[in-house]
Amino acid sequence: MNDLNKEIEQQLRNENADFVHFVDISMLDIRQNRGFPYALLIGIAINPHFIKTVHDSPDYVHTLSDEYAQAEKRVGMIADKLAGRLISKGYKALSQSDNALITENTFDFTTKTSVLPHKTIAVLSGTGYIGKNNLFITAEYGAAQCLGSVLTNAPLSIMEHEIKSSQCGNCNICRDVCPQKALNGVVWDMNVSRDEIVNVYDCVTCLKCLVYCPKTKAYMKRHITMK
Ligand code: SF4
Ligand code: SF4
Structure with missing residues (x-):
């Protein structure tokens, strides 16, 4: 890890990001990486007490002001700030916050897709995989993290990462609890699309x-006692 990596990591910790990963995206199609060789994947863990509240409330309704929405908003703001700092240092950088994607016109509201989803970068970071719930899963947080990303040409130190495979196995809990029957119980790998x-x-x-x-x-359970 070079000094720039360390400086970015420290700044993001100061802004209460829970992790940052430095990811090579140079192998992606130019429509996806927009000519940038690297991505910074930023993560905020969702408060375990909020998770418990939702878990214990069968009729919980997600709102745009709940802790999940706030974490999503916060990670977008952190990404915007980071991109601004990299640009002020003379590098090129592109935040992939919701607002930035709308400005860039790279979010398709019809298909609900962006050209380079945070989850694609997350998978390339080698720190987790996509679950049958279509969420990024890590050993540390499960699916309880909100992701953001910044693309850049800044001279970061990047490690090679092996893609993790799905650990879902025969579990189908997410498919079975989905009230909308929106999940198909499909095991993810790099060839499986979101829509499958x-x-x-x-x-x-x-x-x-x-x-x-x-x-x-x-x-x-590592943070609080469950019922
Ligand atoms: S199948 Fe089980 S382990 Fe995999 S994402 Fe769904 S609930 Fe989690
Ligand atoms: S996939 Fe199903 S369970 Fe998951 S958030 Fe959507 S409606 Fe809820």
């Missing part, structure tokens, strides 16, 4: 597939 895993048009963001995932529950 989930019908995004049916998803109502109830968060059940996130909070009931055993990997998320393991994260909760």
